Amino acid sequence: MTHNQPPVPASFPPPDQWPILTGPHCPACQTDAPGDVVWIGTANDLDTGDKVHLWTCRACCTDWTIPITHWPILDGPDCPYCATESTFWAAIDPDHDGDLWMCEQGHEFVLTPEGVIVLPEDAA
Template sequence: MTHNPPPYPPPEQWPLLTGPDCRRCQDPAEVVRVGPTTTLTGTQVNVWHCRACLADWTIPVTHWPVLDGPNCPHCDTTVTCWAAIAPDYLGDLWLCEHGHEFVLTPEGLVIISEDGA
């Protein structure tokens, strides 16, 4: 049986446009995103901080493979996965199996990073 995952993750797992509730005090108003990092085990995570209660926590970064993603503009591989929403470019961030990143806008324009990976 062919596996046909949806092109996007479930909405409840999309990158957040607003911060999550604090896991300790449940106050969403004081939560700020510190940024991405990699744990000692190699897991990519986003770090969050609550300015109200000073709690820190991480949320894993999830990459979503699709069968019909765009080809990589760097190496032309067809093995790509959706990584996140790219709000700076109003498009979607994609990764290829070789680690190249690129953005695909709703108009179909491909924006590549300066260094190519």
């Protein structure tokens, strides 16, 4: 006899909508500790009607939304450190007006709209 178990909720949105392995910082208490910041699911924004991700912070009981964006996670440049092709988009880097990319080895680098790669040690 098999029992129907409810599905286990995902910890993060789908990778094409959230390509990083950590949650956002809580806007109230600034924690990003795993288990404290939890993705609840998706909804429609009441003001705009746009799809948003719902997040909650178990540490301070704050709820907030982040607009859903579809990111190009498989089309990144090769990693300048280890030359792997397995890179993924991580965030917008406002300090360098570019995109922060990571490789599967954890190396980070910025790619500017002009195609220039900025390494963390070059940015200091």
